[in-house]
Amino acid sequence: MEDFNLVIKELINKNIEDISLPEHMRKEFEKTAERYIKNGNHLDAIKVFAITKNKDKLIETANICLKEEKPYEAFHGFYYAGDSENLNKIGFVLLQIPDIKTAFKAFEKAKNKEMIEFIMKNF
Secondary structure, eight states, rough: OHHHHHHHHHHSOOOGGGGOOOOHHHHHHHHHHHHHHHOHHHHHHHHHHHHHTTTHHHHHHHHHHTTOOHHHHHHHHHHHOOOOHHHHEEEEEEEEOOOOHHHHHHHHHTTTHHHHHHHHHHH
């Protein structure tokens, strides 16, 4: 379904949190996301799973990214999944890089008030 892939590529470059996907298309989108994972294109897979609102696959893919030392891709997976526990973990990883801005976003999404205040006071 190469044409379908083009549609997905166009959609994932938009504000994916605002996309409402018809139920009958969810399966095809997720098949494409699985192909992206097999090809090592984790970020696009994460974006597709965000469109399909598949929290389990978002977390699974983000954890793969963590194991492969791809913290930015992992951040996106946990961010779209709204996984507070893992957002806090990736926030600390990002602080070590250091990427204060993205770490702040992770802590903000996780509603970690202590780390938000810490960053605001120290950076």
